[in-house]
Amino acid sequence: MDTAACEHISRMLARISDKWTLLVVRTLGHGPRRFNALRREVGEISQKMLASTLRELEENGFVSRTVTPVTPPQVEYALTDLGREFLKPVQALAGWVVANSSRIDAARAAYSERRAHE
Numbered sequence: 849m850d851t852a853a854c855e856h857i858s859r860m861l862a863r864i865s866d867k868w869t870l871l872v873v874r875t876l877g878h879g880p881r882r883f884n885a886l887r888r889e890v891g892e893i894s895q896k897m898l899a900s901t902l903r904e905l906e907e908n909g910f911v912s913r914t915v916t917p918v919t920p921p922q923v924e925y926a927l928t929d930l931g932r933e934f935l936k937p938v939q940a941l942a943g944w945v946v947a948n949s950s951r952i953d954a955a956r957a958a959y960s961e962r963r964a965h966e
Contacts, residue, residue, distance in 0.1 A: 863908055868893055868901045870938050873910065873927065877935040880914075880926035910934055 863869075868890070875881065875889045887898050902925055905911035910931035916922040927935060 863904065864910075864934065866901075868897055869905065870941070872898070872901050872905065873931060873935055873938050874942060876911065876925060876927045876931065877939070880924045882922060882924050886925060905931070 871890050871893070872886065875886060881889065883898070883902075886902075887893060887895065890898065893901075902911060902913070906913050906925075909928055912926050912928050914924045914926070916924070
């Protein structure tokens with residue numbers, strides 16, 4: 849591949865492969881969520897980080913944001929068609945992690961053991 853294509857791929861992967869993006873997309877794969885429900889389900893994410901992640905996902909076309917004009921306004925986030933397509937490799941990666949966690953843990957323990965005897 850040429851340099852421009854590699855740089856483009858690198859930029860795109862940087863946008864979509866961080867921890868919070870993957871967790872938010874995986875959570876929204878179960879259906880639309882309001883901000884606080886999404887925050888509870890994702891876990892240890894700060895309000896600021898979730899807001900930033902959702903903005904980036906919306907900017908890149910993965911998430912839609914719907915505001916219901918009630919008092920107070922309700923905002924719901926959902927995956928777009930592009931987001932649902934992205935969910936497939938996210939789920940595959942999560943499945944791979946689950947299937948290989950014990951192998952990774954064993955490799956880490958063996959590495960620590962080797963390093964301790966050096």
